[in-house]
Amino acid sequence: MKGILNVRGVARRFETPGREPTVALEATDLDVAENDFVTILGPSGCGKSTLLRIVAGLDHPSAGEVLLDGRRIAAPGADRGMVFQSYTLFPWLNVLDNVCFGLRERGMPRAEQLDLANAFLAKVGLDGFAQHYPKQLSGGMQQRVAIARALANGPRILLMDEPFGALDHQTRELMQELLLGIWEAEKKTVLFVTHDIDEAAFIGSRVVVMSARPGRIKVDLAVPFAHPRHYSLKTEPRFAALKAELTAQLRAEVIAAQVAQPALT
């Protein structure tokens, strides 16, 4: 068995009484190696978020299983940190206490919690905002805190469900660079879901393209660009070439999805 995360024949059906069950995810296999940065790219409704939620333990597969370090996943846990698309900082806690949330849960002494939380806030460039409440921060800053909160917990793998999906384009690009910088420095294992081709190609070491509903893995590509990556990479011909290939793959799926479910588009 290779990799720290193994997805084995995971499928997900949603049952609706009196109707054919919806197959959100067809039997899927995926292995993620330690320190790998895997981006999952796919059209809306292809089951990529479902797959991530199953890995997180927030949803249950109809068939198959997910193994982390060889152990079967049954419920959410601190070993799989998650950053959501929606802003999920606890509004009643200030930034510092949000980052401390998981640490306190583990019973870590307060002084250690604060040291660790402050260190991670510095890594996302928010050391001056420890006492702010989430509502006092912009969307991009809130997501940076969410990343710090997930990382401070020291997870084996970081799961990210379109974390920059609600941000404007410029903020989004800065966040990609920030995340990439952190990954290059910390060497975390990341599973990152997105529908943005640029994003998937720029931050991922490996891009997995999923097909339209029922979702399944269609293409699995290694991204050949060396680290550290500079944002100017996005303007280079080799980036454009990779993007062109991913675009072609994804377009076929989006069109297929529209033909299959015209009512939903």
Next chain:
Amino acid sequence: MKPLTAVEPGTRLLLGVGFFVLFVAFWSAMTFGGVVSKTFLADPLTMLASGWNLLVEQGFMKDIGMTVWRVLGGFLIAVVIALPLGVAMGAYKPIEAMFEPFVSFARYLPASAFIPLLILWAGIGEAQKLAVIFIGSFFQLVLMFAVTVGNTRRDLVEAAYTLGASHRSLVRRVLIPGAGPEIAETLRMVLGWAWTYVIVAELIGASSGIGHMITDSQALLATDQIIFGIIVIGLIGLVSDFAFKALNRWLFPWAQLGR
């Protein structure tokens, strides 16, 4: 006028006070102008004079104190029991399934209709007054607490679980603190309703309290005293409302952000 546009604080105060002035002016016109007979409605000045008389000569302060004590006492007992039950119902669906139908039924039982029964069971003492307030507020509180806790944002719940929260600490560290401001707002609203029940409770079988004074005044056709009593209740309600709002702002500064 442009819909939903904010009004300046000065104008706001002026408009708010203005309507009170208008109201009193209309009342004065009706009474001093002789449109309404004194037997049915006292004029504002007579009302103030007899109010002063009530407070200074007839020990009305004691009545006010009794009424406030009853409202707060009955309300507090209701809150102490309703809070854990409501939170448990909001957090745990089997508990909600068990109690919700009964509580939904019980909250439509009019508290005032229980008064004859309560007199039979608890006499005409303080226990009966507290029981009326309790019945009037308890079921409302439970249901509103349960709904508030049950409406906790699911993505916050999921975030807490992925950070390693146990089921217990989810309740303690996410459901309860997140529901805090709404719970405080519920307390403020239901306390207002409790005021209406206490007067009803005091109209029947009481020897003190604002409601008792109003019943006594009815026998004497003292509309001036009745109106004064009503206004006192209104003022106390207004003050407690302001106090509650200030307390909530102080307790939950984060909930005020971005409003």
